[in-house]
Amino acid sequence: MDPILVLVLIFLISLWLYHRWNHRHLFALAKKVGSSRLQMILGFGPILSSKTIIQKGLENAEKLGQDHLCYIGPYPQFVTGDPDTIKDILTSKLCVFKGDLTYTGLNHALGKGILTMQGSEWLQHRKLIDPAFKPSKLVEFLSIFNKKVKRIFEDMDKCHQMKNSYDILVYCREYTIDVTGETVLGKDFNETTEVNVKHYAQLITRNLKYISDISFKVFYHNNFILNLANLTIFKGARITSEFLANLIDKNIDYYSDGNQPTSQNVKTKDNLVIATVLEALKNDTIGRHLAISSMVHVFSAAFETNSSTMYFVMLMLAMHPEYQERAYAEVCEVFPENDDGEFELTYEHITQLSYLDMFIKETMRLFPTIPHFGRLVVGGDLRLSSGAVLPEGLELIINVYNVHHNKDVWGPHANIFNPDNFLPANMENRHPYAFIPFSKGIRFCLGMRYAEIVLRVTMAKIIKRYKFSTTAKLEDLEIHNHISIQLKEHPPLTIERRANSNKI
């Protein structure tokens, strides 16, 4: 045999043995859960994009099972859409770290903050910001949510037959930026020239694409390529977070000088989310840089999630006229006046709107705003209740989209929109980790209660004022994952003012 060929063969066999040894824990795991044999041998898998990652996740679960190992480029990932496994992971102290793959984009665009912090530093920081979302603060926010809906009414009153409903998503974004500005910073963006909400909403879209490209197109994980992209195609994409950081910086100075919020809707700065970092800065518990970036993170986590969910709720109302009328009838029962949706919701009202609650939850089941999030095993191997062992250092993807569409959990009609899935009788025997739009366990969404309230206040008012219809069907919607769930194309939407809702 040709000696060169022999050398090449020896080199390849050594390389393979090295790979096999280096990944021995993964090969052991692959015996317990599904995996692609070819990917395991090559140590490499397809490079995904925001357009393909959701579909690929469904296909992999179908082929390999809800718990499986796969490679994204050269990065091995354990992916799960199984509620037992998700519970094991999200309740384990070994899984509070976030992995590189899913957070490179966020880290790059937003810097260090609560969304991306790791381990004990994260825990300390979380304890610092948690008080901003305690029930007494949320009561204050409730009155802001009630007042702010006027903005989206003004925009939606101008709409009627839309061939493409993208503008509605934009109005939802503008509205949630407005609400977040007031609850986090005490700023009424409508009364200041500092922030052009419309321009800012456009920047966000660009930023989301940038973040998801960096995360999923793994060649951007190479510093050289990323730096090149920053100088060219991503040039300017950081404007959003830099702009936000400047705004927060100015507000820290403003409040540190003893000033109070300019917004009429906020009684005192102590009720604002920013109050938590102002206090910590006063006590020297954190530095200014972290105070700013942390508020950038809270701000960023708050608005796109809420606005996408509102938009999807409107689409679901339009596609399901029968359920829409049930939701409308319930709101009319609680608010029987001819009030055009301009009523004031209290906590008690929210508890009476049980069908609306089920409708919103079902929307979040089929369209979870954050379809995947990641974790990293740190501090030891994690033994799952299935017996499989996730080795330290392995990146994990919690596939929210898959568990929400898992037929073993939600039944054979898992892909059909049906708010009755959330009837108490139907939820009684459902796995507690079957529905996780806000994540769950140790590191669940900090703004969950805030989001639940703002969604219910806004949607109750919108349902009272408008009737939605569309020719589009659920199966027409093609979704992408730009960190938050997005539609490839926005379906037509008709918006009519309700007959008893005729004030202009």
Ligand code: HEM
């Ligand atoms: C429909 C609305 C929302 C959804 C679906 C949602 C979903 C989520 C999810 C899935 C996570 C976990 C992400 C991960 O582990 O990587 C998360 C984390 C977080 N969310 Fe939300 N969220 C929503 C609204 C909000 C709001 C309104 C705020 C703030 C006002 C907020 C603040 C946060 C923060 C700060 C974290 C990081 C928590 C931590 O790591 O300790 N979210 N959210």
